[in-house]
Each structure stands twice: as C-alpha cells, then as structure tokens.
Amino acid sequence: MQDLLSKLIKKNLPFTKDGNVANYIPELDKAKKDALGICIIDNEGNQYCAGDCDTKFTVQSISKIVTLMLAILDNGEEYVFSKVGMEPTGDPFNSIRKLETSRRKKPYNPMINAGAIAVCSMIKGSDAREKFHRLLDFFRLISEDETLDVNYKIYCGESETGNRNRSMGYFLKGEGIIEGDVEDALTVYFKQCSIEVTAYTIAKIGLFLANNGKLSTGEQVVTPRIATIVKTLMVTCGTYDSSGEVAVRVGIPCKSGVGGGVVAVVPGRLGIGVYGPSLDPRGNSIAGLHVLEDLSNELKLSIF
Incomplete structure (x- = not known):
C-alpha cells in the first residue's frame, strides 16, 4: 500500500500545475x-x-459534514431537513441564485454555503462562543485529536471578506430558515471553516463515517442513520457541481474544501484524507481527485 500511494502521488503531481490555490480568502x-x-x-x-x-491546512467546507452531524444530534433529522434540503443544485457552492428563484426558499442541501450557514444556526448554545466550542469539542472527539484548533489568521480573513455569505445568512433569516441570531450562525460558520487539520485528521473523520459513527474505541457517537445521511449527501453534493462526475470517476463518498482537502470514505473499510491546494474551477483539489480516482481503480473501491 505504501508503495502504491507513493507511486500515485508522483504520477499525479503534474496535475497541480493545471489549477490554482484559492485567493479570495x-x-x-x-x-x-x-x-x-x-x-x-x-x-x-x-x-x-x-x-x-x-502539512496543516484549514478544513473549509469539509467541516460541513461535521456540523451536520451535530445539528442532527441537537435537533433531530426531521427538523434539520425542514430547513435545508437534500438535493444537488448544479450551481457553484457559493451561489445565491436559487435561494430567491426557486419555488422553495430553503437551501438545496447542507453542503453548499447557504445550507451550511443554516445548519450552523441550529447548533445549540446561548451564544456564538458556546455554539462553536461545542462544535470544536465534537470535531476533536470524532477526529480523536484534542489539539485541533482554529487558525485565527484564516478566520479573520473569512470574516472580513465573507460578504456574500452574510447576504445569504440575512436572506435565510428573512425567510424564517434561520431562527436565531444571524451573526452567531456566521461566526460559527467562519470559525468552523478555519479549523486547522492535516490529511491524517480528515482520514480519521473518514474512518469514523466508514464505521457508521464509531470511534476506534468502539464508542458509538452518532447513530448509523446519521452516518448514512452524511455519506449519501457526500456522494450527491460533496464535491459541489462536480459531484456526479466524481461519483462516476471515484465511486465513494467524498467531501472537498477550498483549503485543498478531500475526505473520502470506503464504507466499513477505510478513511482517506487527501491534501492538494491547487483547485479546479469548481473548488475541488485537482490533483487530489486524480489520486483518488487512481486509488479507487487500483483497489476497486467503488461502491457502485
């Protein structure tokens, strides 16, 4: 396995030249x-x-799967999905278009920014500080890493430049999707995206989902039902408007982030973390997805 991974990294490294690192944060x-x-x-x-x-990098949108699990634990599946849908959008992750033009005003799914902000508003707590600390503790629990923390330089940049996300938050408040304080939800969202991880960290989260919500100790933290919901949404929505293509090419649940990370899950078997900050136009790690595709083909990992 070690030789295979080294070979795949070497083979796919040239693809990094075809993308660009995120520069809007x-x-x-x-x-x-x-x-x-x-x-x-x-x-x-x-x-x-x-x-x-x-290499350390910020988790960015990979955090959305973690927040979704906690929101369901806090509120129940029925409530969460009364506010956020389960359908792919076909639009970029930061698009605001369908919030107003669709017949339904709720965000299409929790993996796009609007949906993730709505989910952040559902985390229990008296204020943004308590909400985020509960989320960070949950993040540390399922990754089995007590050292995880926020990169505050990135957080400040997220907050200072997040005007489109703020507009989504206030639109959702106007539509009754967000019931609490909008700024609390946005603070949690910006901070969760700024949690610093490595490929190993997200591989641990992948393994947690592969084992239907169990830690390596055997402790059941979330129900198999919650883990199944998250893995399914990773397949259908986890790599933005490339999700269908990634399902065909890679064939396992994946969730990407613009920090360059991709977490992948082989149910019952493996957690996989990939890091490659050179992104394709849709915000996915360009070389990272090539590595995952080759790995899936070599080991016949596709669930389809």
Whole structure:
C-alpha cells in the first residue's frame, strides 16, 4: 500500500500545475501550489501516508459534514431537513441564485454555503462562543485529536471578506430558515471553516463515517442513520457541481474544501484524507481527485 500511494502521488503531481490555490480568502493564497499528500487509515489501525500528508491546512467546507452531524444530534433529522434540503443544485457552492428563484426558499442541501450557514444556526448554545466550542469539542472527539484548533489568521480573513455569505445568512433569516441570531450562525460558520487539520485528521473523520459513527474505541457517537445521511449527501453534493462526475470517476463518498482537502470514505473499510491546494474551477483539489480516482481503480473501491 505504501508503495502504491507513493507511486500515485508522483504520477499525479503534474496535475497541480493545471489549477490554482484559492485567493479570495486572505492567507489561503500562501499555500504551496504543488503540495500533494494522502493518508489512509483502516479498521486495524494501519496508517499509510505519502507526500505532503503532515502539512496543516484549514478544513473549509469539509467541516460541513461535521456540523451536520451535530445539528442532527441537537435537533433531530426531521427538523434539520425542514430547513435545508437534500438535493444537488448544479450551481457553484457559493451561489445565491436559487435561494430567491426557486419555488422553495430553503437551501438545496447542507453542503453548499447557504445550507451550511443554516445548519450552523441550529447548533445549540446561548451564544456564538458556546455554539462553536461545542462544535470544536465534537470535531476533536470524532477526529480523536484534542489539539485541533482554529487558525485565527484564516478566520479573520473569512470574516472580513465573507460578504456574500452574510447576504445569504440575512436572506435565510428573512425567510424564517434561520431562527436565531444571524451573526452567531456566521461566526460559527467562519470559525468552523478555519479549523486547522492535516490529511491524517480528515482520514480519521473518514474512518469514523466508514464505521457508521464509531470511534476506534468502539464508542458509538452518532447513530448509523446519521452516518448514512452524511455519506449519501457526500456522494450527491460533496464535491459541489462536480459531484456526479466524481461519483462516476471515484465511486465513494467524498467531501472537498477550498483549503485543498478531500475526505473520502470506503464504507466499513477505510478513511482517506487527501491534501492538494491547487483547485479546479469548481473548488475541488485537482490533483487530489486524480489520486483518488487512481486509488479507487487500483483497489476497486467503488461502491457502485
């Protein structure tokens, strides 16, 4: 496995030249464009890593799957999906168009920014501080890493430049989707995106989902039903308006973030974390998806 991963990193490294690092959030543009790494963890605790697997980066939209799990724990499935849909949009992750033009005013799914902001508003807590600390504790629990924390430079950049996200938040408040304080929801959203991780961290989260919500200790943290919901939405919506293509090419649940991370899940078997900050036009790691495609083909990982 180790030799295979090293080979796949070397093979797909040239694809990093075809993309660009995110530059619309201050500090994200400082990422090394040709970085590429992967980490795989299996149920026996074996770890296989290659390339830039120890490089720290911000989790960005991968955080949406974690927040969704906590929101369902806090409120129940029925309430959460009364406010946010389950359907792909076919639009970019930061699009606002369908909020107003669609017959239904709620966001199409929790994996786009509007849906994720709505989900953040559902986290229990008296204020933004308590809500986020509950979320960060949950993040640390399921990744089995007590050291996780926010990169405050990135958070400040997120907050200072997040005008489109703010407009979504206030629109959702006007439509009754967000019931609490909009700024609290936005603060939680900007902070969750700014949590610093490595490929290993997100591989651990992938393994948690692969095992239907169980830690390596065997503790059941979320129900298998919640894990199934999240994995299904990863397939249909997890890589934005490339989700159908990624389902065909890679064939396993994936969730990407503009920090360059991709978490992937092989149900019952593996958690996979990939890092490659050079992005395609849709916001996905361009070389990272090539690595996942090759890995899936080599090991016959597709669930379809």
